[in-house]
Amino acid sequence: MAAVAPPTEPQFPLPKVLTYPASTPPSLITQGAEGRVYKTTHLLASRPCALKYRPPKPYRHPILDARLTKARISSEAKVLERCWRDGVPVPAVYAMDPAAGWMMIEWIEGIPVRVGINGWLGERPEDGAETPKEDETPLVDLMKRIGTAVGALHRTGVVHGDLTTSNMMLRPRQGGQLENGCAGDEDRAKVVEGDVILIDFGLATQSMSDEDRAVDLYVLERAFASTHPRAERLFAVVLGSYKATFKKAPSVLIKLEDVRLRGRKRSMIG
Ligand SMILES: Nc1ncnc2c1ncn2[C@@H]1O[C@H](COP(=O)(O)OP(=O)(O)OP(=O)(O)O)[C@@H](O)[C@H]1O
Structure with a gap:
């Protein structure tokens, strides 16, 4: 036995x-x-x-x-x-x-958005390097889904407090998704497929203020730049779909300029 x-x-x-x-x-x-x-x-x-x-x-x-x-x-x-x-x-x-x-x-099945994006980026060179242009549509679509999710969150009167691509899951739709975010060429698009689900609301608060919303976006922008430096330029797509989803986005995006300026001043002072 x-x-x-x-x-x-x-x-x-x-x-x-x-x-x-x-x-x-x-x-x-x-x-x-x-x-x-x-x-x-x-x-x-x-x-x-x-x-x-x-x-x-x-x-x-x-x-x-x-x-x-x-x-x-x-x-x-x-x-x-x-x-x-x-x-x-x-x-x-x-x-x-x-x-x-x-x-x-x-329980949300799937992989963190961070893993999906890094799986897509794989061994690609730094942004700005001389490379033939490839079809980035699947990654751009994911950026749009992130902006839509954050726009819906802010529209409902909640700020997350810790928006990062680790605090978002990519839930596979029918047909499945790769387990670990690593893929061969034919499967590459699959790692960035799926619905974006926001998680970890431990620091979330209810707020309708432009300032709080702008800080939420700024935290995500900074996290995005440090986690996915090779896709930093695509953050504009996130902001574009945020704007398309959320009526009050224009004033939040103006506030975001102030928040960025404060962030830059703070990092200059050290
Ligand atoms: N609903 C869920 N479905 C699947 N996995 C989850 C879910 N919630 C959390 N996880 C997993 O657990 C990890 C930690 O979750 P979370 O960030 O909510 O907890 P925490 O960091 O301990 O919370 P807090 O920041 O509030 O102290 C996530 O990164 C994710 O991998």
């Missing part, structure tokens, strides 16, 4: 909700400074979920810690629900227990 492997001890004590039986054991996806993300099937075997859990912080006063944790989970879930109701592409919230520090949200 084949030996049965003993169950492996989880690296961290599981939140209580994940100690109940489920069709598959939970798997730890990330361990950040503030919390952990697990993939679980605790709700339904056919419906994988992401469980965001903020464990107690031993270095904080317990009453303050409990209050902060509860407020942060509630606030993230509230923002997600508002977005979802208004049709912004975000994971649905399935369940939560803010006092216990967790919320269970829709």
Whole structure:
């Protein structure tokens, strides 16, 4: 008889909700400074979920810690629900227990947009290098979908607070997508296909201010330039589709000029 492997001890004590039986054991996806993300099937075997859990912080006063944790989970879930109701592409919230520090949200299949873009760029030379022009339509289309998603987010009265291409998932449409963002020539377009879903609303707030929206765009612009320097010029496409999606974009884009100027001054001063 084949030996049965003993169950492996989880690296961290599981939140209580994940100690109940489920069709598959939970798997730890990330361990950040503030919390952990697990993939679980605790709700339904056919419906994988992401469980965001903020464990107690031993270095904080317990009453303050409990209050902060509860407020942060509630606030993230509230923002997600508002977005979802208004049709912004975000994971649905399935369940939560803010006092216990967790919320269970829709699992988004696919790869982070960052991985998709880098998979597309592959070994391409730096921007501006002498190369024959190639058809960039699939990448440009992805930029448009990013701008549309951010435009929808701002239209609904939410600013994300940490927009990066890591906080966006590319959910495959029918026919699938590549697992790891690496592709041969014939599959290259596939790595940038799919619906853009915004994730990680831990720093999100409800705001209608041009300034807050412009800062959100600026954070994304800076993150984009440092993560994808070879595609920096395409950020204009993101802003173009943002403008096409969101009626109030023109005043936000004027504000963005100020925010950029402040950013440049700050980096000159050091
Ligand atoms: N709904 C989801 N579906 C699939 N994967 C997810 C989902 N939510 C999060 N992830 C994965 O977990 C990672 C961390 O998630 P997230 O950024 O929301 O948590 P965090 O960084 O711990 O949060 P916070 O910034 O609020 O402390 C993501 O980069 C992604 O890989």
